[in-house]
Amino acid sequence: MEFLRQSDVIQWKDGECKEIKENTVDDEYTYLFIDYLPPRKFSTYPKDLEDFAVGYCLGEGLIKDYSDIESIKLDGTNVLVTTRLSHDPEEDLEQDGIVQERKGNCEHACVCRLLEYQGVNSDNAGGIRSELETIEPNTSDLSIDATQVIKDIKHLTDEARIWQKTAGVHVAQLKYEDKIIIREDVSRHVAVDKVIGAASIEGYDFSKCYISYSGRMPADMLIKVIRVGVPIIISNAAPASSGIDVARAGNITMIGFVRGNRFTVYTAPERVNLEK
Numbered sequence: 001m002e003f004l005r006q007s008d009v010i011q012w013k014d015g016e017c018k019e020i021k022e023n024t025v026d027d028e029y030t031y032l033f034i035d036y037l038p039p040r041k042f043s044t045y046p047k048d049l050e051d052f053a054v055g056y057c058l059g060e061g062l063i064k065d066y067s068d069i070e071s072i073k074l075d076g077t078n079v080l081v082t083t084r085l086s087h088d089p090e091e092d093l094e095q096d097g098i099v100q101e102r103k104g105n106c107e108h109a110c111v112c113r114l115l116e117y118q119g120v121n122s123d124n125a126g127g128i129r130s131e132l133e134t135i136e137p138n139t140s141d142l143s144i145d146a147t148q149v150i151k152d153i154k155h156l157t158d159e160a161r162i163w164q165k166t167a168g169v170h171v172a173q174l175k176y177e178d179k180i181i182i183r184e185d186v187s188r189h190v191a192v193d194k195v196i197g198a199a200s201i202e203g204y205d206f207s208k209c210y211i212s213y214s215g216r217m218p219a220d221m222l223i224k225v226i227r228v229g230v231p232i233i234i235s236n237a238a239p240a241s242s243g244i245d246v247a248r249a250g251n252i253t254m255i256g257f258v259r260g261n262r263f264t265v266y267t268a269p270e271r272v273n274l275e276k
Contacts, residue, residue, distance in 0.1 A: 003028070003046055004165060025168040027186045030077045034062060035087040045162065045169055045185045046077045048194045052185075053079045055197030059224035062087060066200040137251035140207040140231035145273045146263075152212045153236050153258040160184060163214075172213035174230075176204040188215030189224070196228055206230050210253075217256060222246040232271055234258060239266055 003026040011020050030044040032053060044052070050072050057063045063083055070082045152173065157163075160171040162184045170188040174181045174195035179202075183194035192213055199209060210232035211225065217235055219242035225233050226246065232253040239247075239256045244266050247254040253268040265272055 002162065002165075004162070023165045025162065025166045025186055027168075028077050030079065032056060032079050032081065034081045035083055035085075037087050042190060043186055044077070044190050048183050048198070049074060049077065049079050051183060051194040051197035051201065052190055053081050053197065054200050055193030055195065056190075057081065057083070058196055058200055058228050059193055061227050066203075135226060135246070135249045137249070138207075138226065138229065138231045139251070140229070140271075142208055142210065142231050143271045143273060144210065144232060146275070149234055149255055149258060149263055149272070150261060152234060155180075156182070156212050156214065156236075160214075170214045172211060174199050174204075174209055174211050176209045179204070188213065189221070191215075192221065192224065196224070196230075200228075210234065216240060217243040217247075217254060219243050219246045222250065222252060222254070225252055226250040231268075234263075 004023050005026045006021050006023055009020060009022045011018055025045055027043050028046045030042045030046060030049060032040040032042065034057060053072050054066055054069065057069065063069060063085065068084050070084055073080045152175065156171055156173045159182050162169050163171050169184045169186050170191045171182065171184045172191040172195045176199060181195045181198045183191055183198065185191040185194060192211060195211065199206065206229040209230050211230055212234040214236055216237045216239070217233060218240035222243045223246060234255040236258045237256060239254055244254065247267040251268050253271040254266040255263050255272070256266060257264045
């Protein structure tokens with residue numbers, strides 16, 4: 001199912017107007033409930049939400065790998081995640097009696113009660129994503145040819161089905177050996193979470209994976225990549241100086257401004273075969 005909406009619009013071109021039908025992304029709020037933590041609120045393209053949940057938990061450091069998740073249940077665009085670890089925000093939820101409701105297995109009632117709680121507007125809001133107490137340099141020996149960088153961004157564009165119809169989403173691509181996962185979302189963070197989650201579910205070795213995506217590369221995106229152990233990130237967009245600093249500290253190869261037959265390598269260039 002494609003979550004698209006067609007609208008009647010007026011297009012102006014070269015001084016002339018005409019009425020046309022335009023496709024737009026039918027985005028919706030997704031609430032992510034992880035154990036007893038306060039719900040996180042996202043604006044999403046509501047597909048592949050299980051992949052998103054797994055990728056988010058990995059990128060936030062809430063789990064170590066997919067085996068730490070006991071269950072994921074979908075109720076529309078509400079995602080309830082139970083992990084094997086202890087995430088205990090009693091100070092946030094006990095005030096409203098929400099913890100007791102979940103312990104009583106009243107799942108549907110729990111969702112309704114939790115939706116009354118505003119939730120943490122997580123995406124691009126800093127919080128856990130913007131902080132990392134220690135950074136362990138990535139030691140992966142994965143390498144990529146310069147020509148492959150160009151091919152990957154072209155493939156990303158060619159396979160971005162929702163973007164082609166709407167130009168209203170970001171697209172992320174994770175490559176592992178000869179396997180490729182592609183996901184789209186209105187949020188660049190959620191698109192990347194989705195490919196990370198899907199790769200974790202498949203059991204891919206993140207040290208042998210790399211990500212290409214459409215979006216800027218600030219610190220919060222690089223922190224996600226460092227946490228899961230992906231050594232290379234590629235984008236057709238620009239980095240932020242905060243992203244460069246984090247990539248350098250984490251020994252992540254950051255490639256940006258992939259346009260036509262050119263790109264810029266900002267950090268850890270040893271993973272790019274520049275002569276090919």
